[in-house]
Amino acid sequence: MPELPEVETVRRGLNESTLNLEITGGDVLRDRTIAYPFFVGEFLDTIKGCVIKCWHRRGKYLVAELSQTVEIQNSPVPLSPLWLGVHLRMTGQLLWLDRDEPLHKHTRVRLFFGDRQELRFVDQRTFGQMWIVPSGVPIETIITGLAKLAVDPFSPEFTVEYLGNKLQKGRRPIKTALLDQSVVAGLGNIYADEALFKSGILPTTLSPELQVEQVERLRKAIIEVLSASIAAGGTTFSNFLNVKGINGNYGGEAWVYNRAGKPCKVCGHVIERIKLGGRSSHFCTQCQG
Numbered sequence: 001m002p003e004l005p006e007v008e009t010v011r012r013g014l015n016e017s018t019l020n021l022e023i024t025g026g027d028v029l030r031d032r033t034i035a036y037p038f039f040v041g042e043f044l045d046t047i048k049g050c051v052i053k054c055w056h057r058r059g060k061y062l063v064a065e066l067s068q069t070v071e072i073q074n075s076p077v078p079l080s081p082l083w084l085g086v087h088l089r090m091t092g093q094l095l096w097l098d099r100d101e102p103l104h105k106h107t108r109v110r111l112f113f114g115d116r117q118e119l120r121f122v123d124q125r126t127f128g129q130m131w132i133v134p135s136g137v138p139i140e141t142i143i144t145g146l147a148k149l150a151v152d153p154f155s156p157e158f159t160v161e162y163l164g165n166k167l168q169k170g171r172r173p174i175k176t177a178l179l180d181q182s183v184v185a186g187l188g189n190i191y192a193d194e195a196l197f198k199s200g201i202l203p204t205t206l207s208p209e210l211q212v213e214q215v216e217r218l219r220k221a222i223i224e225v226l227s228a229s230i231a232a233g234g235t236t237f238s239n240f241l242n243v244k245g246i247n248g249n250y251g252g253e254a255w256v257y258n259r260a261g262k263p264c265k266v267c268g269h270v271i272e273r274i275k276l277g278g279r280s281s282h283f284c285t286q287c288q289g
Contacts (some may be wrong), residue, residue, distance in 0.1 A: 002088045004153070004186030005229035006240050006248060007060050010094055013243035014055040014062070017096045018119060022051045023066075025112045033108040033121065035129040036142050046132050047084065047111065059149045059185035062086040062094075063139065080135035085143045086121070092128030095120045096243040124239065149185040153222050158184075164215045167207040174210065174218075175203030176277045187222065190235055193257045193282045195221040202288045203274075203281040228253065256282040 002010070025048055028040045037043055050066040057063075064084040086094065091106075099116040109121040109130060121128065133142045140147040150166065151157040166183045167174070177183050178192040187195075196203050198221035201214055210218070234240055234248030241247060251258070255265055260273035260282055269286040 001060075001090045001188055002092070002234070002240055003060065003188035003191055004057075005191070005226055005232075005250065006234035007057055007062060007088065007186070008230050009234040009242050009248065010088070011055045011057045011062055013096070014052075014064070014094065014119075017243055018052045018064075018113070019054065020051060021113045021117075022049065023047050023111050024049075024114060027110040027112075028108070029110070030108040030126065032126070033123065033128060033130055036131040036133070043130075043132055046082070046134075050082070050084075052084075053081070057186075058146055059152070059181055060087065060188070061143065061146060062088075063143075068135075082135045083131075083133040083139050085129075085131040085133060085139070087129050087145070089123070089125070089127035089129070091125040091239050092121065092123040093239070093241050094243055095122060095241065095245055097245075145181075148182050150182050152185050153187065153226055158219065158223075160212070160216050160219050163219050164210070164212065167210060167215065169208075171206050171208060173203055173276050174201060174205045174207045175279075175281050177207040179277070179279065184222065186226075189279050190254070190257045191222070191225050191229065194225040194255055197221075197256045197283060197288060198225060200288050202285070203276055203283055256284060258282065 026044050028034060031040050034040055034043045050068050053065040053067050055062060055064045066082050066084055097118055097120050099118045104122050106122050106124045107120055108123050111119040131143050133139045167177055175192055175196060178187055195218060199217035201218060229235055229250040232248060232250040232253060233242060235250040256271050259271045262271050264271055264284040264287060267284065267286045269284050271282055271284055273280055273282050
């Protein structure tokens with residue numbers, strides 16, 4: 001699943017490619033990809049003629065601010081902005097392509113722009129979703145997952161005190177806690193493993209048992225590994241691509257993730273892999289003991 005660095009990489013690519021461009025039309029090839037409004041025709045009618053002003057990221061969600069105008073006495077009059085939300089889920093890709101590019105068989109939604117360009121939503125597993133939030137409607141009432149998100153790891157609010165308080169709730173392994181989007185927004189399996197390695201904490205450690213100095217190291221490590229992955233364009237272990245169809249490069253830099261049975265890059269001990277809460281966890285018992 002694309003995590004914060006991958007979604008941030010896509011956001012930056014979209015802001016480079018689509019800003020101030022008008023959506024001239026579109027095509028929905030899988031109705032269930034549109035989570036709101038409930039009728040595909042309404043989605044297409046609403047989005048046509050809108051101009052993309054800016055793409056934002058909230059956790060693993062992408063949210064585009066759209067402007068729209070109406071003609072009154074032959075003069076354009078701006079209306080209140082509306083929002084386009086996208087969640088890539090497990091296998092979603094947003095690709096900026098020429099409209100004549102052959103359709104991938106897993107293409108779900110196409111948004112058309114001038115000069116025969118299009119933004120194509122490709123999603124093999126079909127869990128990805130798109131929303132249009134009407135103007136004047138609180139965005140969290142339509143994209144309800146946003147209301148449950150913790151603060152962003154790059155926010156000034158992501159302090160040691162904040163993280164420590166979040167980790168005191170419940171007696172679950174720290175790895176499981178870090179995957180909870182109400183604890184750290186945008187963090188997923190890859191970077192939870194990486195951050196725990198860098199902070200020297202075993203994934204099985206119960207979250208409320210962490211000492212203050214461990215929480216300090218963990219907060220720092222989370223920011224560091226996310227920053228490193230963003231700089232590398234994200235991670236591609238299966239099907240992540242940026243908007244230009246290019247793989248992310250962080251996978252080759254990973255400390256422990258997907259390296260079970262290989263020597264630790266720090267101490268040479270074999271990297272181990274266990275299941276926690278149904279998810280794989282990779283770690284070094286020597287460096288994280």
